[in-house]
Amino acid sequence: MISYLIKRILQGGLVLFMVTFFTFTVMYFMPGDPARTMVGQARVTEAQLELIRNKWNLNDGFLERYWSWISNLATGDLGTSMMRPGQPIKDMIQSASWMTLQLTTLAMVISLLIAVPVGVLAATKRNSILDYISTFGSTLGVAIPNYWIGIMAIVFFSVNLGWLPPYGADSWRAYILPVLVLSIEEMAAVMRLMRGTTIEVLGQDYVKTAEAKGLHRNAILTRHVVRNALLPVITLIGYRMAFILSGTIVIETVFSWPGLGQLFFDAITNKDLQVVQAIVLLLTCIVVLMNIITDMMYAVIDPRVRVR
Amino acid sequence: MTNEQDRISAIGKIMASHTDRRSALKAAAAAGLIPVLGSAAVAQRAAAQDATPKTGGTLVLLGQDSIESLSPEDTGETVQWVPISNMFEGLYMVNEMYELEPVLADSYEPSEDGLTYTFKLKSDVTFHNGDAFTSADVLYTYNWIMDEANASTRLANFELVETVEAPDDTTVVVTLKEADVTFMVNVATVYIYPEAYHTETGENDFKVAPVGTGPYEFGELNPQQRVVLNAYEGYYRGRANIDSLQVDVVPEAAGRMSALETGQADNSIWGLNAEDNTTLKESGEFTVFETKQVATNHFPLNNEHPFLKEKEVRQALLWALDRQAFADEIFLGQATVATSNLSPAIEAYYNPDVAQYSYDPEKAKELLEGAGWVEGSDGVREKDGVRAAFTMMVFQGDTQRRPEAEVAQQWWQEIGVECTLEEGVVSEILGGLREGEYDAGLFNWVYGGSNGDPDARDTLGTGGANNFFQFSNEEVDQLLGDGIRELDPEARVEMYKRIQEIIAEEVPFLFLLNLNNITFYANRVKGLPAEVLQADNLYPKVYQFWIDEEA
Numbered sequence: 117m118i119s120y121l122i123k124r125i126l127q128g129g130l131v132l133f134m135v136t137f138f139t140f141t142v143m144y145f146m147p148g149d150p151a152r153t154m155v156g157q158a159r160v161t162e163a164q165l166e167l168i169r170n171k172w173n174l175n176d177g178f179l180e181r182y183w184s185w186i187s188n189l190a191t192g193d194l195g196t197s198m199m200r201p202g203q204p205i206k207d208m209i210q211s212a213s214w215m216t217l218q219l220t221t222l223a224m225v226i227s228l229l230i231a232v233p234v235g236v237l238a239a240t241k242r243n244s245i246l247d248y249i250s251t252f253g254s255t256l257g258v259a260i261p262n263y264w265i266g267i268m269a270i271v272f273f274s275v276n277l278g279w280l281p282p283y284g285a286d287s288w289r290a291y292i293l294p295v296l297v298l299s300i301e302e303m304a305a306v307m308r309l310m311r312g313t314t315i316e317v318l319g320q321d322y323v324k325t326a327e328a329k330g331l332h333r334n335a336i337l338t339r340h341v342v343r344n345a346l347l348p349v350i351t352l353i354g355y356r357m358a359f360i361l362s363g364t365i366v367i368e369t370v371f372s373w374p375g376l377g378q379l380f381f382d383a384i385t386n387k388d389l390q391v392v393q394a395i396v397l398l399l400t401c402i403v404v405l406m407n408i409i410t411d412m413m414y415a416v417i418d419p420r421v422r423v424r
Numbered sequence: 425m426t427n428e429q430d431r432i433s434a435i436g437k438i439m440a441s442h443t444d445r446r447s448a449l450k451a452a453a454a455a456g457l458i459p460v461l462g463s464a465a466v467a468q469r470a471a472a473q474d475a476t477p478k479t480g481g482t483l484v485l486l487g488q489d490s491i492e493s494l495s496p497e498d499t500g501e502t503v504q505w506v507p508i509s510n511m512f513e514g515l516y517m518v519n520e521m522y523e524l525e526p527v528l529a530d531s532y533e534p535s536e537d538g539l540t541y542t543f544k545l546k547s548d549v550t551f552h553n554g555d556a557f558t559s560a561d562v563l564y565t566y567n568w569i570m571d572e573a574n575a576s577t578r579l580a581n582f583e584l585v586e587t588v589e590a591p592d593d594t595t596v597v598v599t600l601k602e603a604d605v606t607f608m609v610n611v612a613t614v615y616i617y618p619e620a621y622h623t624e625t626g627e628n629d630f631k632v633a634p635v636g637t638g639p640y641e642f643g644e645l646n647p648q649q650r651v652v653l654n655a656y657e658g659y660y661r662g663r664a665n666i667d668s669l670q671v672d673v674v675p676e677a678a679g680r681m682s683a684l685e686t687g688q689a690d691n692s693i694w695g696l697n698a699e700d701n702t703t704l705k706e707s708g709e710f711t712v713f714e715t716k717q718v719a720t721n722h723f724p725l726n727n728e729h730p731f732l733k734e735k736e737v738r739q740a741l742l743w744a745l746d747r748q749a750f751a752d753e754i755f756l757g758q759a760t761v762a763t764s765n766l767s768p769a770i771e772a773y774y775n776p777d778v779a780q781y782s783y784d785p786e787k788a789k790e791l792l793e794g795a796g797w798v799e800g801s802d803g804v805r806e807k808d809g810v811r812a813a814f815t816m817m818v819f820q821g822d823t824q825r826r827p828e829a830e831v832a833q834q835w836w837q838e839i840g841v842e843c844t845l846e847e848g849v850v851s852e853i854l855g856g857l858r859e860g861e862y863d864a865g866l867f868n869w870v871y872g873g874s875n876g877d878p879d880a881r882d883t884l885g886t887g888g889a890n891n892f893f894q895f896s897n898e899e900v901d902q903l904l905g906d907g908i909r910e911l912d913p914e915a916r917v918e919m920y921k922r923i924q925e926i927i928a929e930e931v932p933f934l935f936l937l938n939l940n941n942i943t944f945y946a947n948r949v950k951g952l953p954a955e956v957l958q959a960d961n962l963y964p965k966v967y968q969f970w971i972d973e974e975a
Contacts, residue, residue: 148851161583161882162889167575200492200647202628212648267678275682282682283674285649372674374648382490382648387851 124411128404132397139396140185143389144178150198150387172198185393194394199386205394208379213398215285216364216375222295224357227302232349235310236342239318250307257304266297266370283372294371298364302356309352313345320344347418354410357402477951481971482668486680488694490647490673493631496615497577502960506693507651507671509964511552512615512636515543515562515596516608518876520953520961522771524608528557528616528637529596538603538911541612545594549660551618552641559590564619566598566611574627581610603909605916606877639664639967649673655967664967665951684710690946693963698756698824701942710944711952713959716769717941718873720762721825723816723832723934724857724865724892730810732863737812738931739781740791744835746783747936754827755939762935764924765871766878769938769957773878775921778928788839797840805840813842814863817853822866828936829866857892865892868939871927878920879908884927895932948972 151168169175176184188195194205238247273293274282284290317323318341326336365377376395383391487503496512499505515529526532529543549557566588569576584604589597600607621635634642639661640653650672655664672689674680681700683689685707696704705712725732725741732738751759760768768774797805797812805812818829826845833843843864848856856862869892872880881904882888886896903919910916927935943959945952951969956962 147849147855149855152854153851161580164575164579165889167572167579168577171575201631203632208647211646267676270679270682275685278686281688282686283676283679283688284672369675370679372649372672372676372679374646374673378490378648378675382492 121408121412124408128408131404132400135400136393136397137182140182140389140393141178143384143387143392144181146387148387150174153386181389185390189397195390197388197391199382199388199391205391208391209376209394209398212374212376212379215373216368216377218291219294219298219364219367219373219375220357222291223298223302224353226295227299227306228353230299231303231306232310232342232346235307236314236337236345238307239311239314239345240337242315247311250311254304254307254311257300258308261366262297262301263366263370265300266293266367269293269297270370285373290371294367294373297370298367305356306349306352309349310345313348314341317341317344343417347414350413350417351410354406354413357406477665477970478972479665479667479970481666481973482670483666483691483949483966483969483971484683484689485669485671486674486683486689486692486694487671488673488675488677488680491645491651491671492647494634494642494645494651495627495631496617496636497627498631499615500577502693503671503673506963507640507653507669508615508634509638510640510653510669510966511634511638511642513638513964514613514615515545516612517964518609518613518958518961520956520958520965522876522957522961528562529612532608532612538605538909539600541598541600541607543596543598543612545596546660547594549637550658551621551637552635552656552658553618553621554658555618555620557616557618557637558593559596560593561616561619562596563588563590564622565614565617568617568622569614578614581614585611603911605911606879606908609876638964640669643668647673659967661967665970666966669966684944684946687946690949691944695942698758701758702756704944705942709947711947711949713941713943713945713956713962714758715941715943715957715959716760716767717868717939718767718769719868719870719939720765720767720935721759721828721868721937721939722762722866723829723936724867724869725814725933726857726860726863726894727896727932728860728894729814729863731812731814734795735930736791736795737797738934740788740795740839741836741841742781742931742934743784743788743791744839744841745781745832745934745936746835748783750828750831751937754824755937758940758942759937760940762938764928764935765880765884766920766924767873767938770873770878771957773872773917773920775924778925780928785835785839792839792841799840803837803840804842811842812840813844815844815846816864816866817846817848817856817862818866819850819853820847825866854892858890860894872920872923878923880904880923881908884923884932893932895930897926897930897932900926 149165149169150172151165151174173181173184185195194209197203197205197208200208234246234250238244238250241247270282270293273280280293281287281290323336323340326340331339364373364375365381367373368375368377369381376398379391380395382388383395485506487506489501489503491504491507492498493504494508494511496508499508513527515527516532517525517527519525528549529545531544533542534540535542543562545557545559545562551557566582566585568574569578570582570585572579584601584607586599586601589599591597598607598611616637617630618635618637622630625633632645637660639656639659641656643652643654645651650670653669655667657663671693672683674683677697677700680689680692680694681696681704684692684696684704687709695701704710725738727733727738747761751757751761763776763780764778766774768776792805792812796807798807800806800811816829816833818826829843829845833845836843850867853862853865853867857865869883869890871883872878883890883892884895884897884900885891885904886901900923903923907916907919907923910919941959943962948971949969950972952962953965
C-alpha cells in the first residue's frame, strides 16, 4: 500500500514536470506580442515597444525564461503578474480558486444529493414513468450545452421574473443560478451512471443470494447494491472534480463569476505566461491528487482493492 | 460563448474589434482650433432635464473585460479608462463635443513659432490624499513618462517634447523640438500623478491604489468583478452628486443586456449586439446617444501581394462589393458606407468629395480586363502566370463580421477572383499583416481620428508601426509629416482632405463601413447633455450627473 502510494506520487511528479514544460513551450511559441497588447491602439514606435519588451524580459530566450521560472518555483515563488503588473500571482490564484471551489463543490453536492437516489430508484423501477422521466431528463441534461441553459436561466429568472441577479457573486442569491446550472450537467451524468451500474449490480449473484436468504429489500439496496454501484460513480466524481476548469470556464463567463476559469482565460489572452503556468501547475496537481485519492477511496469502499 | 464578438474584443485587448470607442475619444483634436458646427452626427435629445440635482446613489456601469490596473499608464482599454478618467485629470481634456476644455489648467499660451506652450494652473486643487496640486506634479509626470527606464506606454506622444519647466507653482512651460499641433491633444491631456505619493509607492503599487485629482477617489478593486469609486469630498469643482461610481465586469453581452433590462445597471461601457441595441432603443427606458465611430470597418490588403499590388485590382474589388447591403443586412442599419480613411465623425477634416465606388460588378470586370487579368480555364482570372487569388484572415469566432467576408467571397467569384477564408488568432493576424505575411484581413481600426486628431503617421505612413498594408506613398508621407507642423488650421484641413483623396484613389485597404456607436443611459440618470458628438467622452463628466430614483 505505502510503496504503491509512493510510486503514484513519483509518477505524479513526472506528469507535473511534463505538463508545465509543455504548456511553457506552447505559450512561449504562441504568436502575438504582449508589448503591443499592453499599448493597445495607442500610437507607438518600434523603439518604444522594444523598451517595454526589455522591461518585462520578453526578449530573453526560451531556456533562460524557463529556467528563471523553475528556479523561482523551487523557492516557492510563483512570480508576479504581467497583466496586473507587480501583483503576486499567488494572491490572484488564491482568491480566484476560492470562488471556483465554492461553485464546483456546491454544484457537486447538489447533483449527488439528487442524482444518486433518483438513479437508484430509476434502476429498481425500470420502465416506470419515473425511469422514463429521469432517463429523458439526463439525456437532455448531457446534450444541451450549459451556457445555453445559463443564458436561458438568466432570461427567465432575472429578466422575466426578476427573482435573481443576472450576474455577480455578492449575495447568496447570486450563487443560485450558476450553481444550479453547473449541477445540471453533473446531475445528468451521475444519474445515468448510477442507474446503469445499479441495474448491473441488481443482476449479480450476491444480490440474488441476499434476496434468497430473505433480507429486506431496503437492506439489500443500501448494504449491497448502492455500495457496489457507487464505485464507478466515485471515479466519475474524482474525474470531474479534477476537470473543474473545463466545466466552469463557460459558466464563469456567462455569470461573470470571478473564478479560476476567467483568470485562466484572461491570462492566455494577455499572454501572461507566468499566470498561465501557475494555473496549469495547480490544475495538474489537482488532477494527479484526485487520481491518487480516487484510488485510495476505492480501497476504503471496496475491501477487494486493498489486497492488491 | 454566445457572443464571440465580445470574446474577440477581449482577446488581445486590442481595439481592432468592432467597437473602437476608446480611440474615438478625443476626436477633432484641433477642435480647439477649428470650431465644430452642429451636424447629423450629433446625437440630439428631445426631453428637457429637471434642473434640481439630487445627491446620493450609485451609478452602475458595465464593462466586458477584467480591470487589471487603475493607473493612467493603462488607459488602453475602455473598461479601465472609464474609472481612471474619473480619478485623474490632465491640464486639458477633449470633451463630448470634441472641444478642448481646461481642467487642471486655467489657460495656455502657445508661442508664435508653435515651439513653446505656457500653462497657467489652477491653485485650489488637492489630490485625494490631501496633497496640494502644483506645477511640480506636472513636471514629475511628464519627466516620468519621458524617462525611458520607465518604458511608459505614453512615451510616443512625447516624441517631440524637448523640455518641461516649472518656473513657479502655477506655471508650466513646455518646449518642443519642432512645432507639433497635436501637442494639446496628445500631451496636455495626459493625466497627472501626485509626485510625492507616486514616488513613494512606485508605479506597480500605484496601479491598485491610485490617487489623483478627479471627482471620484478609489474605493475597492476586484479585477475580475468590479471597481468601486467614491465621491471625493474635496473636489475643487464641488463634490459629485452621485455618491459612488461602480464598474461591473460582465464579459457576456447577453449578461450586460439583461443587467440593463432589469435595471441592475445604468449603462454599458462596451457595446451590445445590434439586435439588442434595437430592443433597448424601442423600450423607452433609456436616454440614447447614437454617434459615429472613428474606426473604419475594412478589409486590409497586402499592397505587395502579386495580385493585390495593382491599384486597378484593388479598385475592382471595391466596385464588386455592395457595401450598403453590409450596413443594412449585417449591422441592421447601424452603419454607413465608408468613403476613405477618415470617419465622418472627424467632421472638421472629413472629405466626402473623393472617388466613389458604388456597387457595379461590370465596372469591376472592365477594370480587371483593362489591367490584363483574363479568365482562365477554372473561371479565375490570371496574368503572367499569377492567379487572381488571395487568402483573407478572419478572427476566430468573429461571428458578427465574418458574414462580410463570406458574402464578399461570392461577389468576387462573380468577377473571376478567388478569395479563400481562413480563421486565426487576433494577435497573429495583426502581426502577420504588419509583417506582410498575410494577404488580407477583416477588422476595424482607426486610420486617423484616434486621440481626436487626423494624424495617421503610424497607420498610413511608410513603415508605420501599424501599417497593415505595406502601403507607401510619397505624397501621403509628405502630407502626414507636414500635417503635424502646420499651424494654420485651414491649411491643415486641406492636407488631411488631400490624404483622403489619395487613399480613395489608391485603395490600400477596402474601406467598408463606419459603424454607429450607440450608448444607453437608464432614465433615472439625469443631468446628461442634450447634444453629444462623442458619447465616451461623457464618462469624465459623471460628477455632473445625478440619479432620480422616481424616474
